[in-house]
Amino acid sequence: MTAIGTPFLPTVINRSPDPSMELYLSSSGGSNNANFVTSQDLTVFRPGTGNKASMKSTRNAASPSASFAGFYWGSPVYGAANRIPVTPGEVISAGVYVMAPYANWMGQIHVWFRDTAGATLAGWQPFTVGSTGAIAANQWFRFVAENITVPAGAAIFMLGMNGNLASGVTVGGEVCYMDDLMVNSGPTLLPYMDGRQSGCGWIGQPDSSMSVQPALRSPAQMNRLMDSSLESGVGNAQVNNNPTLFTMSYDTTVKHSGTQSIKIVRTTATPGAQIGNVSVSGPGTLNNHPNKIWVTPGETISAGGWFRCALDSWRAGFSLSWRDINSVLVGTALTQPSVLYSGANVWVWHTFENIIVPAGVAFFNLNAIASVPSGVTVGGEQAWIDDFICVSGAKCPPVDRSDWRPIMVPKQSNMIRPFGPWTQYDGAVTQSLDLAGQYDGAALQPVDLRDVSIV
């Protein structure tokens, strides 16, 4: 096995425990001076996924300071859960967004380091000047401190900021807001990220632990389904192939994972063997539907999902309808011969593998089909489906959502997501969860470096 190279997309960690000021723990940050009072503000915050709060500073009327705002972030206490950990010698970068309703204001950014005993190593001193120029009123401005080498003895990191009005106004009552703190490894500050964003997660509790955006070894590792656990349930996210012959609903009681599955019930008027036929990727007639599954002509793909039926003997299968970029059908649907299963009310993992994408295809619809074994025409038969996956390659990994990491985003989103977890050891380096290769039906294979960008 080859030692790992640079991932297709690297892991990003935001070390700030309450980066978006959503929880507003007192130890997450606060005023750096008695001249300023901080509070959580639920009316002013940066636009963003789930964002609903910022931290606000209000200057005391009696404040003699030239500053109208002064904040810090990161607990000053080494033992606090909301400390921002650092390692001596490493390089980090940090930044935070600040907004104030005054024209031509300016500010400075500072860094602190403390040791495990709480002693300050670098004082309350300007480390990096965020901006000495004019900042516009009512606009989120990012203060940046990059390429910071952590000093010897340091254990925790703190970031501070001061705001000043160019005209030296000292009336009191001035306000300032701050939101979305990013603290990352490396010499460059990365775009803001927290565990609430699609494809990301929290190491522990939301808004009180570090955020992780997992690495992606190659595009082949992505689950292309946008709503793999059928959780969104809105806007025709999944579509019944024929509502007259089989009813479809979201079942919050019987499910494989998450909060719901899709339940299908065969009506008494159904002449065929199908209990139900559901597109898990949305209606094929809409080429702008967010759940469409993108493919490239000539590539090999595989799909899988969990099926369940109330009958003792039943069948599961898939069908695929190919579409061009305008959502026009290409050729005829590819229907898998159904597979016979036995056992009532037991979840079964079923795959459709080694499928070559035809020429002219831009995306396809994936239909999950449950059916009765032979000639049953009573009606009322019930089946459920949940937790689907579509990947590159000739084999489909055996996905069990109970093994999936909490960073999996169960809701519909317009972002591709990695799946796992798997870890590989090559004798020298442990490949992390997201760096493994494709599954060949027996074991995960070494990474195919042909589709990895090495830098």
Ligand SMILES: [Ca+2]
């Ligand atoms: Ca926020």
